[in-house]
Amino acid sequence: MDGVCRNSFGLLNVSMFHAYTCSLCFTYLFPRANIHAERNNSKESSIDTKSPEYICDSLGEHDCSRWKECCKAAEQCCQHQLKTAVSSPESNLCPRTWDGLRCFDDTAAGDTVMLSCPHYIKYGNMQGNVEKYCTENGTWALHPVTGKEWTNYSGCVDIQSMSGGAYAEVSANTFSLLLLVPAVAIFLAFRQLRGQQRIQLHVCLFLSFILTSILNLIWEVVVHRDRIQNRSEESFMFRQQNSCKLINILGRYARATTFFWMFCEGLFLHRLLVHAFRNPRNIRPYLLIGWIGPSVPIFIYSMMRWKFANDLCWVQNAGGFEWILYTPNLLSIVINLIFLMGILRILLTQLHQHPNEPSNYRRAIKATFMLVPLFGLQLFLVIYRPGSSQWLNIYEIASKIIIGSQGGVIALVICYFNGEVIACLKNTLRKLEIFKSKRHSLVTNYTVVSQRFRDNDTVVREKTEMCEMENIMLTETKNNVNGNI
Known part of the structure; x- marks a missing residue:
């Protein structure tokens, strides 16, 4: 041997x-x-594999x-x-x-x-x-x-950990959907809210997160969970490869729109501060950036994948091609971080000018708390993927929770904790209570009036009957007198 x-x-x-x-x-x-290589039509081309x-x-x-x-x-x-x-x-x-x-x-x-x-x-x-x-x-x-x-x-193959990651993904995205959909409905229901450009940007951001959550849920249920539960040859990933690629690329587009709309939120707020709170004429440029902008890197990435890395469902890492999508997303977060630093600088300047006003400190803390999820800065927590398997499972679950629940957290901060929204809801509830009280009063008055009418009818009826009885008695008396005569 x-x-x-x-x-x-x-x-x-x-x-x-x-x-x-x-x-x-x-x-x-x-x-x-x-293994990809440039091949000539001739059979003489050789490759050093x-x-x-x-x-x-x-x-x-x-x-x-x-x-x-x-x-x-x-x-x-x-x-x-x-x-x-x-x-x-x-x-x-x-x-x-x-x-x-x-x-x-x-x-x-x-x-x-x-x-x-x-x-x-x-x-x-x-x-x-x-x-x-x-x-x-x-x-x-x-x-x-x-x-x-x-x-x-x-x-x-750690099926339990993979299933745990899938459950975390589904739970986080369901949490976001349950908060985002009513938030959009609230913004669109009140005229004083939906007419504001700031609220219109919020609605677009929420819609991008809704689209992302829906596609993430479709991926987890149709592709990922199916691949865990079934043999590879019987899974959706292998049987419907083109459909799987379509779901994958749509999910990447939806995810990219969230980054672009977070950038639009930061840009809008930055312009307000720079131009002394003067609103722009319209938000059409923001609509182009938020919805059309992500389609450019997605299209380029799809073409590169199709030609050079056309593997199964496009789930394998494509190396340098992945940076076609990573670069604009990372730039959006970095620019938003610069915007946040500028906003905090302005707030800190006000604190130095009015150091004895506690409200300024509360405003600074509130602004930081609100803008961190709005600008996507919490994603820095999961930007590094550990190579050690000891922490990899924890990282996967934590990243799915942080990323999947981002839309829900933003909905809480921007909508449900918003004083203007709370005031609109209170006014609506107050109007409903007034309407109910008026309706109850009308019903009560109607009942009283109806009862009075019924009582009057009874009295009239009794009087009529008494008159009739008196007439009958008089008639009988006359008849008896005539008969005696």
């Missing part, structure tokens, strides 16, 4: 083993990825690092096999091997080897274990469908 190493497909010399196992790493880690730089051109930086770590682990496995003494054929041991992701030593028949999950598996559970069974006849267990050597990696 000198000079050869074993993988799940048999014995190979060292150089062939390295090339073959590296290709297996790529296949297992990125089952739906494509052994170059790591060539492979990494089709992957993001993080995925490239994962692939290289897998290749390095395979190389170390081969070195370990070469240094370990060869067991005799009569020992009835399952042979040492590389299964494509993990290295296994010689194992006694009937034993099950348990190893920790490799860290380069995407979304893997690092606390889980890989299991490989050596049968009684000294051969590795075979997969019941493919008939090839098989390793059980189900313990490396």
Whole structure:
């Protein structure tokens, strides 16, 4: 066995083993990825597919690092096999091997080897274990469908954590919808509110969050949860790839509109301060920025994905292409941070001019509390994604809650805690109470009048009956007198 190493497909010399196992790493880690290259129509064009730089051109930086770590682990496995003494054929041991992701030593028949999950598996559970069974006849267990050597990696997929993230996503977006939809209805119901340009911008921002929450819920229910509960070949992601890509890209557009509208909110408030609270003539430029602006990077990203990274449902990280969407979103948050600093500077200047007025301190705290979620600055809390699996699950759940509930928090601050909105609602309730009291008074008066009419009718009826009785008695008396005569 000198000079050869074993993988799940048999014995190979060292150089062939390295090339073959590296290709297996790529296949297992990125089952739906494509290696892209410029090809001429002639069949003579050749590509150096052994170059790591060539492979990494089709992957993001993080995925490239994962692939290289897998290749390095395979190389170390081969070195370990070469240094370990060869067991005799009569020992009835399952042979040492590389299964494509993990290295296994010689194992006694009937034993099950348990190893920790490799860290380069995407979304893997690092606390889980890989299991490989050596049968009684000294051969590795075979997969019941493919008939090839098989390793059980189900313990490396943390279904519970993935389900927890899905529940967090659904709960946060449902919370936002339950607050955003009534908030829009309130803004549109009162004429004194919907006529203000500031409120019109708020409505557009709320609509962008409503659209985002709806598409997030569709993604979680139709795509994500379906993929967790069903086999890959039976899932919506595999069966309806074009529909899945459409849902994905619409969700990204909706998410981008929230960033653009948060920028519009910051720009509008900044202009008010700079121009001494003089409102602009109309909000058409803001409408173009908020709704049309995001479509430009989304269109460019879609074209790049379609041509260069057209993988399954576009869920894999596309490397540098992702910055087509990340850049305008990040710029929106950074510019809003600059706007917030300018607003706080003005408030602090007022505090220095009137240091003995507590109301100024309350105004500064209130403005900060209101503008942080409105400008999306809380997203800085989840801007860094940890690489350690120990904190990754906590990060995923926390980021889904913070991002998904942002619309609901903004609705609370801008609508439900707004003194002007509260005053409008109180006036409406007061009018309803007055209307009810008037209606009750009218009903009561009507009842009294009706009762009086009924009482009068009774009196008249009784008087009429008495008159009739008197007439009858007089008539009978006259008849009796005449008869006696």
